[in-house]
Amino acid sequence: MDWDKLRIFHAVADAGSLTHAGDTLHLSQSAVSRQIRALEESLNTTLFHRHARGLILTEQGELLFDATKSMNKRLEAASARIRDSEEEVFGELRVTTTTGFGTLWLAPRLPKLYELYPDLKIDLMLEERVLDLPMREADVAIRMKEPSQADLIRKRLMSVRMRLYATQAYLEKNGTPTDIDDMSSHRLICQSLNSIQVAAGATLLQHLMTADIPNTFTVNNYFGVLQGVINNIGIGVLPHYLTEDFPDLVRVLPELESGEVPVFLAYPEELRQSKRIAAFRDFVQDEIFTHRRRMRESAES
Numbered sequence: 001m002d003w004d005k006l007r008i009f010h011a012v013a014d015a016g017s018l019t020h021a022g023d024t025l026h027l028s029q030s031a032v033s034r035q036i037r038a039l040e041e042s043l044n045t046t047l048f049h050r051h052a053r054g055l056i057l058t059e060q061g062e063l064l065f066d067a068t069k070s071m072n073k074r075l076e077a078a079s080a081r082i083r084d085s086e087e088e089v090f091g092e093l094r095v096t097t098t099t100g101f102g103t104l105w106l107a108p109r110l111p112k113l114y115e116l117y118p119d120l121k122i123d124l125m126l127e128e129r130v131l132d133l134p135m136r137e138a139d140v141a142i143r144m145k146e147p148s149q150a151d152l153i154r155k156r157l158m159s160v161r162m163r164l165y166a167t168q169a170y171l172e173k174n175g176t177p178t179d180i181d182d183m184s185s186h187r188l189i190c191q192s193l194n195s196i197q198v199a200a201g202a203t204l205l206q207h208l209m210t211a212d213i214p215n216t217f218t219v220n221n222y223f224g225v226l227q228g229v230i231n232n233i234g235i236g237v238l239p240h241y242l243t244e245d246f247p248d249l250v251r252v253l254p255e256l257e258s259g260e261v262p263v264f265l266a267y268p269e270e271l272r273q274s275k276r277i278a279a280f281r282d283f284v285q286d287e288i289f290t291h292r293r294r295m296r297e298s299a300e301s
Contacts, residue, residue, distance in 0.1 A: 013068070100222030101142060116283065133149060145262065158263045159263065164256060166236070239261075
Protein backbone atom coordinates (compact mmCIF):
# COMPACT_ATOMS: atom_id res chain seq x y z
CA MET A 1 0.00 0.00 0.00
CA ASP A 2 1.38 3.40 -1.03
CA TRP A 3 2.50 5.39 2.06
CA ASP A 4 1.96 8.73 0.35
CA LYS A 5 -1.61 7.85 -0.59
CA LEU A 6 -2.26 6.72 3.00
CA ARG A 7 -0.91 10.04 4.28
CA ILE A 8 -3.28 11.92 1.98
CA PHE A 9 -6.20 9.64 2.91
CA HIS A 10 -5.53 10.30 6.61
CA ALA A 11 -5.55 14.07 6.07
CA VAL A 12 -8.83 13.91 4.13
CA ALA A 13 -10.49 11.64 6.71
CA ASP A 14 -9.31 13.90 9.53
CA ALA A 15 -10.50 17.10 7.82
CA GLY A 16 -13.65 15.67 6.23
CA SER A 17 -12.92 17.75 3.15
CA LEU A 18 -10.71 17.50 0.07
CA THR A 19 -10.15 21.24 0.09
CA HIS A 20 -9.12 21.47 3.76
CA ALA A 21 -6.86 18.45 3.41
CA GLY A 22 -5.27 20.02 0.35
CA ASP A 23 -4.58 23.21 2.29
CA THR A 24 -2.88 21.19 5.05
CA LEU A 25 -0.84 19.15 2.57
CA HIS A 26 -0.15 22.08 0.21
CA LEU A 27 -1.78 20.20 -2.66
CA SER A 28 -4.58 21.17 -5.01
CA GLN A 29 -8.02 19.71 -4.48
CA SER A 30 -7.78 17.86 -7.79
CA ALA A 31 -4.43 16.28 -6.80
CA VAL A 32 -5.88 15.11 -3.51
CA SER A 33 -8.97 13.74 -5.26
CA ARG A 34 -6.82 11.79 -7.76
CA GLN A 35 -4.81 10.19 -4.94
CA ILE A 36 -7.95 9.14 -3.05
CA ARG A 37 -9.47 7.71 -6.22
CA ALA A 38 -6.28 5.76 -6.92
CA LEU A 39 -6.22 4.40 -3.37
CA GLU A 40 -9.86 3.29 -3.64
CA GLU A 41 -9.11 1.55 -6.94
CA SER A 42 -6.09 -0.24 -5.48
CA LEU A 43 -8.22 -1.49 -2.57
CA ASN A 44 -11.25 -2.13 -4.79
CA THR A 45 -13.53 -0.36 -2.33
CA THR A 46 -15.17 3.00 -1.59
CA LEU A 47 -13.63 4.90 1.32
CA PHE A 48 -15.86 7.99 1.40
CA HIS A 49 -19.50 8.86 0.87
CA ARG A 50 -19.63 12.20 -0.95
CA HIS A 51 -22.35 14.72 -0.16
CA ALA A 52 -22.87 18.47 -0.26
CA ARG A 53 -21.61 19.08 3.29
CA GLY A 54 -18.37 17.15 2.90
CA LEU A 55 -17.12 13.59 3.11
CA ILE A 56 -18.19 10.77 5.43
CA LEU A 57 -16.14 7.62 5.86
CA THR A 58 -17.64 4.34 4.76
CA GLU A 59 -17.30 1.29 6.99
CA GLN A 60 -14.17 0.32 5.04
CA GLY A 61 -12.90 3.89 5.35
CA GLU A 62 -13.37 3.79 9.13
CA LEU A 63 -11.25 0.63 9.31
CA LEU A 64 -8.47 2.23 7.30
CA PHE A 65 -8.67 5.49 9.29
CA ASP A 66 -8.26 3.55 12.55
CA ALA A 67 -5.10 2.03 11.09
CA THR A 68 -3.69 5.34 9.84
CA LYS A 69 -4.43 7.02 13.20
CA SER A 70 -2.40 4.33 14.94
CA MET A 71 0.40 4.68 12.40
CA ASN A 72 0.39 8.45 12.77
CA LYS A 73 0.69 8.29 16.56
CA ARG A 74 3.58 5.85 16.29
CA LEU A 75 5.30 8.15 13.81
CA GLU A 76 4.77 11.10 16.17
CA ALA A 77 6.38 9.10 18.97
CA ALA A 78 9.35 8.23 16.77
CA SER A 79 9.64 11.86 15.68
CA ALA A 80 9.58 13.01 19.30
CA ARG A 81 12.42 10.64 20.16
CA ILE A 82 14.45 11.83 17.19
CA ARG A 83 13.90 15.50 18.07
CA ASP A 84 15.03 15.07 21.65
CA SER A 85 18.44 16.68 22.01
CA GLU A 86 21.17 14.86 23.89
CA GLU A 87 21.89 17.94 26.00
CA GLU A 88 18.82 20.20 25.82
CA VAL A 89 15.18 19.91 26.83
CA PHE A 90 12.75 21.54 24.42
CA GLY A 91 9.54 20.98 22.51
CA GLU A 92 6.01 19.96 23.48
CA LEU A 93 5.26 17.63 26.37
CA ARG A 94 1.67 16.46 26.76
CA VAL A 95 0.89 15.75 30.41
CA THR A 96 -2.38 14.31 31.68
CA THR A 97 -3.63 14.07 35.24
CA THR A 98 -6.82 14.52 37.23
CA THR A 99 -8.43 17.94 37.51
CA GLY A 100 -7.85 18.07 41.27
CA PHE A 101 -4.18 17.10 41.30
CA GLY A 102 -3.42 19.11 38.18
CA THR A 103 -4.94 22.37 39.42
CA LEU A 104 -4.11 22.08 43.12
CA TRP A 105 -0.64 20.50 43.16
CA LEU A 106 0.99 20.35 39.74
CA ALA A 107 0.10 23.65 38.03
CA PRO A 108 1.28 25.89 40.93
CA ARG A 109 4.72 24.23 40.71
CA LEU A 110 5.19 24.49 36.94
CA PRO A 111 6.82 27.96 37.04
CA LYS A 112 9.87 26.29 38.62
CA LEU A 113 9.97 23.80 35.74
CA TYR A 114 9.83 26.63 33.19
CA GLU A 115 12.69 28.38 34.98
CA LEU A 116 14.80 25.26 34.46
CA TYR A 117 13.64 24.59 30.89
CA PRO A 118 12.26 27.76 29.25
CA ASP A 119 11.97 26.07 25.84
CA LEU A 120 9.72 23.30 27.13
CA LYS A 121 6.07 23.58 26.05
CA ILE A 122 3.64 21.89 28.44
CA ASP A 123 0.22 20.82 27.17
CA LEU A 124 -1.61 19.99 30.42
CA MET A 125 -4.73 17.85 29.94
CA LEU A 126 -6.90 17.69 33.06
CA GLU A 127 -9.57 15.02 33.00
CA GLU A 128 -10.73 12.02 34.96
CA ARG A 129 -10.73 9.81 31.87
CA VAL A 130 -7.58 7.71 31.62
CA LEU A 131 -5.89 8.63 28.35
CA ASP A 132 -4.24 5.93 26.25
CA LEU A 133 -0.49 6.52 26.55
CA PRO A 134 0.64 3.73 24.16
CA MET A 135 -1.65 5.28 21.54
CA ARG A 136 -0.01 8.68 22.22
CA GLU A 137 -3.08 10.49 23.55
CA ALA A 138 -0.53 11.94 26.01
CA ASP A 139 3.20 11.58 26.66
CA VAL A 140 3.14 11.21 30.44
CA ALA A 141 0.42 10.68 33.03
CA ILE A 142 0.08 11.22 36.78
CA ARG A 143 -2.74 9.07 38.10
CA MET A 144 -4.30 8.13 41.43
CA LYS A 145 -3.97 4.38 40.76
CA GLU A 146 -1.39 2.15 39.11
CA PRO A 147 -1.91 2.20 35.32
CA SER A 148 -2.99 -1.14 33.90
CA GLN A 149 -1.98 -0.52 30.29
CA ALA A 150 0.86 -2.62 28.93
CA ASP A 151 4.21 -1.26 27.69
CA LEU A 152 4.33 1.54 30.27
CA ILE A 153 7.14 2.59 32.56
CA ARG A 154 5.58 3.46 35.92
CA LYS A 155 6.92 5.07 39.07
CA ARG A 156 5.10 5.39 42.38
CA LEU A 157 5.45 9.00 43.48
CA MET A 158 3.57 9.37 46.76
CA SER A 159 0.49 8.37 48.73
CA VAL A 160 -2.48 10.62 49.39
CA ARG A 161 -5.19 10.37 52.05
CA MET A 162 -8.57 12.09 51.96
CA ARG A 163 -9.42 13.99 55.14
CA LEU A 164 -11.95 16.50 56.46
CA TYR A 165 -11.11 20.21 56.42
CA ALA A 166 -12.80 23.52 57.15
CA THR A 167 -11.76 27.12 57.71
CA GLN A 168 -11.33 28.58 61.19
CA ALA A 169 -13.98 31.15 60.35
CA TYR A 170 -16.52 28.44 59.51
CA LEU A 171 -15.77 26.50 62.70
CA GLU A 172 -16.02 29.61 64.88
CA LYS A 173 -19.45 30.34 63.43
CA ASN A 174 -20.84 26.79 63.25
CA GLY A 175 -18.91 24.87 65.89
CA THR A 176 -16.36 22.07 65.60
CA PRO A 177 -17.70 18.49 65.37
CA THR A 178 -16.21 16.11 67.94
CA ASP A 179 -17.47 12.85 66.42
CA ILE A 180 -19.02 11.62 63.20
CA ASP A 181 -22.56 12.01 64.53
CA ASP A 182 -21.94 15.77 64.90
CA MET A 183 -21.55 15.97 61.10
CA SER A 184 -25.34 15.85 60.83
CA SER A 185 -25.30 19.49 61.98
CA HIS A 186 -22.92 20.59 59.20
CA ARG A 187 -22.94 20.87 55.43
CA LEU A 188 -20.61 18.31 53.85
CA ILE A 189 -18.74 19.39 50.72
CA CYS A 190 -17.60 16.44 48.62
CA GLN A 191 -17.70 14.69 45.31
CA SER A 192 -20.91 12.86 44.51
CA LEU A 193 -20.79 9.12 45.08
CA ASN A 194 -21.82 8.80 41.43
CA SER A 195 -18.86 10.82 40.13
CA ILE A 196 -15.51 9.39 39.10
CA GLN A 197 -13.21 9.42 42.12
CA VAL A 198 -10.63 7.27 43.86
CA ALA A 199 -12.09 4.24 45.63
CA ALA A 200 -10.58 5.21 48.99
CA GLY A 201 -12.30 8.60 48.84
CA ALA A 202 -15.62 7.00 47.96
CA THR A 203 -15.26 4.59 50.90
CA LEU A 204 -14.64 7.46 53.32
CA LEU A 205 -17.63 9.31 51.89
CA GLN A 206 -19.87 6.27 52.35
CA HIS A 207 -18.76 6.08 55.98
CA LEU A 208 -19.54 9.76 56.52
CA MET A 209 -23.01 9.32 55.07
CA THR A 210 -23.85 6.92 57.91
CA ALA A 211 -24.11 10.05 60.06
CA ASP A 212 -27.30 10.92 58.18
CA ILE A 213 -26.00 14.25 56.92
CA PRO A 214 -29.02 16.14 55.55
CA ASN A 215 -27.17 18.93 53.80
CA THR A 216 -24.48 18.36 51.18
CA PHE A 217 -22.79 20.39 48.48
CA THR A 218 -21.32 18.13 45.77
CA VAL A 219 -18.76 19.09 43.13
CA ASN A 220 -17.27 16.81 40.50
CA ASN A 221 -13.61 17.54 41.39
CA TYR A 222 -11.49 18.50 44.39
CA PHE A 223 -10.74 21.99 43.06
CA GLY A 224 -14.44 22.76 43.38
CA VAL A 225 -14.57 21.17 46.84
CA LEU A 226 -11.69 23.40 47.95
CA GLN A 227 -13.47 26.51 46.68
CA GLY A 228 -16.51 25.55 48.73
CA VAL A 229 -14.40 25.06 51.85
CA ILE A 230 -12.40 28.29 51.65
CA ASN A 231 -15.63 30.19 51.03
CA ASN A 232 -17.07 28.81 54.29
CA ILE A 233 -19.86 26.73 52.76
CA GLY A 234 -19.12 23.74 54.99
CA ILE A 235 -16.67 20.96 55.85
CA GLY A 236 -14.98 19.33 52.87
CA VAL A 237 -13.36 16.03 51.95
CA LEU A 238 -9.98 16.97 50.46
CA PRO A 239 -6.58 15.37 49.76
CA HIS A 240 -4.10 15.97 52.58
CA TYR A 241 -1.36 17.42 50.32
CA LEU A 242 -3.32 20.69 50.19
CA THR A 243 -2.27 21.70 53.69
CA GLU A 244 1.16 22.87 52.49
CA ASP A 245 -0.25 25.34 49.97
CA PHE A 246 -3.35 26.19 52.04
CA PRO A 247 -2.07 26.35 55.62
CA ASP A 248 -5.27 28.04 56.87
CA LEU A 249 -7.23 24.81 56.41
CA VAL A 250 -8.15 23.24 59.75
CA ARG A 251 -8.39 19.48 59.97
CA VAL A 252 -11.70 18.24 61.35
CA LEU A 253 -12.22 14.85 63.06
CA PRO A 254 -8.55 13.82 62.73
CA GLU A 255 -9.41 10.19 63.50
CA LEU A 256 -11.26 10.00 60.17
CA GLU A 257 -9.34 9.59 56.93
CA SER A 258 -9.37 7.44 53.81
CA GLY A 259 -7.03 4.59 53.04
CA GLU A 260 -3.89 5.35 51.05
CA VAL A 261 -4.32 6.52 47.48
CA PRO A 262 -1.18 5.73 45.46
CA VAL A 263 -0.01 8.34 42.97
CA PHE A 264 1.82 7.00 39.91
CA LEU A 265 3.74 8.63 37.07
CA ALA A 266 3.70 6.65 33.83
CA TYR A 267 4.91 7.01 30.26
CA PRO A 268 5.30 4.72 27.22
CA GLU A 269 8.28 2.40 27.01
CA GLU A 270 9.12 3.89 23.61
CA LEU A 271 9.74 7.29 25.26
CA ARG A 272 12.26 5.89 27.74
CA GLN A 273 15.09 7.96 26.23
CA SER A 274 13.09 11.19 25.91
CA LYS A 275 14.88 14.14 27.50
CA ARG A 276 11.57 15.94 28.01
CA ILE A 277 10.09 12.99 29.89
CA ALA A 278 13.23 12.62 32.03
CA ALA A 279 13.24 16.34 32.88
CA PHE A 280 9.57 16.29 33.88
CA ARG A 281 9.88 13.05 35.85
CA ASP A 282 12.91 14.26 37.80
CA PHE A 283 11.28 17.62 38.49
CA VAL A 284 8.09 16.04 39.86
CA GLN A 285 10.09 13.62 42.01
CA ASP A 286 12.19 16.47 43.42
CA GLU A 287 9.07 18.50 44.19
CA ILE A 288 7.46 15.56 45.96
CA PHE A 289 10.62 14.97 48.00
CA THR A 290 10.59 18.65 49.04
CA HIS A 291 6.84 18.43 49.76
CA ARG A 292 7.32 15.39 52.01
CA ARG A 293 10.15 17.05 53.91
CA ARG A 294 8.11 20.19 54.55
CA MET A 295 5.08 18.18 55.65
CA ARG A 296 7.27 16.18 58.03
CA GLU A 297 8.87 19.32 59.45
CA SER A 298 5.45 20.91 59.88
CA ALA A 299 4.15 17.85 61.74
CA GLU A 300 7.17 17.85 64.06
CA SER A 301 7.00 21.58 64.88
